[in-house]
Amino acid sequence: MNLSQIINDKSKQYQDYTANNLSELIKIKSLSTKEGAVVKKLKEMMADAGFDEIKIDGLGNIIGRLGSGKKIIAIDGHIDTVDIGNIQNWTFDPLGGEIKNGFIHGRGSVDQKGGPIAAITATKILREIGLPKDVTLYVTGTVIEEDCDGLCWKYIIEEDKIKPDCVIVTEPTNLNIYRGHRGRMEIEVSFFGRSAHGSAPERGINAIYMASKATLGIEKLNERLAYDEFLGKGSVTISEFVSGSPSLCAVADFAKIHLDRRLTWGENKDLAVKEVEEIVKDMNAKVEVINYNEKAYTGKEYGMEKYYPTWKLEENHPVVEKGKMVFKELFNKDAVVDKWTFSTNGIAINGMYGIPVIGFGPGNEVLAHAPDEKVPIEHLVKASSFYAMFVMNY
Numbered sequence: 001m002n003l004s005q006i007i008n009d010k011s012k013q014y015q016d017y018t019a020n021n022l023s024e025l026i027k028i029k030s031l032s033t034k035e036g037a038v039v040k041k042l043k044e045m046m047a048d049a050g051f052d053e054i055k056i057d058g059l060g061n062i063i064g065r066l067g068s069g070k071k072i073i074a075i076d077g078h079i080d081t082v083d084i085g086n087i088q089n090w091t092f093d094p095l096g097g098e099i100k101n102g103f104i105h106g107r108g109s110v111d112q113k114g115g116p117i118a119a120i121t122a123t124k125i126l127r128e129i130g131l132p133k134d135v136t137l138y139v140t141g142t143v144i145e146e147d148c149d150g151l152c153w154k155y156i157i158e159e160d161k162i163k164p165d166c167v168i169v170t171e172p173t174n175l176n177i178y179r180g181h182r183g184r185m186e187i188e189v190s191f192f193g194r195s196a197h198g199s200a201p202e203r204g205i206n207a208i209y210m211a212s213k214a215t216l217g218i219e220k221l222n223e224r225l226a227y228d229e230f231l232g233k234g235s236v237t238i239s240e241f242v243s244g245s246p247s248l249c250a251v252a253d254f255a256k257i258h259l260d261r262r263l264t265w266g267e268n269k270d271l272a273v274k275e276v277e278e279i280v281k282d283m284n285a286k287v288e289v290i291n292y293n294e295k296a297y298t299g300k301e302y303g304m305e306k307y308y309p310t311w312k313l314e315e316n317h318p319v320v321e322k323g324k325m326v327f328k329e330l331f332n333k334d335a336v337v338d339k340w341t342f343s344t345n346g347i348a349i350n351g352m353y354g355i356p357v358i359g360f361g362p363g364n365e366v367l368a369h370a371p372d373e374k375v376p377i378e379h380l381v382k383a384s385s386f387y388a389m390f391v392m393n394y
């Protein structure tokens, strides 16, 4: 039997083990900054799968290690989820973890507890067939991704001092191979006017009028942003508009808009800030990239600026090629190579630190953050095979 057959057989053999692990994990609610209980459960699962070392870092990321060779590969999955939303939109219990008709049901099944669970099964398989001596494998269950993607990996690289040679991000790809996505940033623009009695508006400067003019400029800006063949167009929209006034009978002296900016290839923070500054240059306004400052479940405060750089690997990058080769050997067909619509930890791993990343994960990304989220067990089995085979061939 060749290696791909051995690995496929073992993944299949461990199908129920994988499905049950995911079901258990879905039953534990784990919103961003509240992942403590799910990390505890993962620690038990990692111990059972036979990792050589399991560590929980200061931010609360759980990091399992197998082997201690020179070549370092990490398989990453975030283990926080978004909330369930309106329960009326679900036809099953979002925290039930029900296994039925070939699917595992519940919040986080697709986005994205399925990925790290499949990586744990892959590690169990690698332990049995023997990890190559020159390889160190890390499986990372990372925190706070939904609130601030990449923060967890900034911590792993800068504080834990782990710098892999390549990373597989296990966010849902429908078993395609992804090689990038647009970056993003959150910008706030504050407008400062001067209040006056509402009966005499000519005595004041209305901050709402100022901000309103700026919003029209931003609408136009969206139309002329850059386009990239692979990643698509950069975009900007206004997600919030607030204002302040000393009274409802006064000229408003304050307004603020919040921008959601998506950055395509070639766009970065400096460029995006300058574009907005140009629009408000004749106004009493301040443009700022805001910070993420929430405390982790461990109590650690470790913020970062809400700038999430664009990243992509070229189609012929060796890591992408390796992924395609592994896929073909395992499943006897060509992989589809594409990109994510949303943002992932790739913004830090590749966008900030230049470490090659590919995406490969179970589940369909259209179910991420949506009601009736569920993942096919077949995807979990194939993802386990892919991770094990990739590590064996790296």
Ligand SMILES: [Zn+2]
Pocket (backbone or CB within 6 Å): 078, 111, 112, 145, 171
């Ligand atoms: Zn996700």
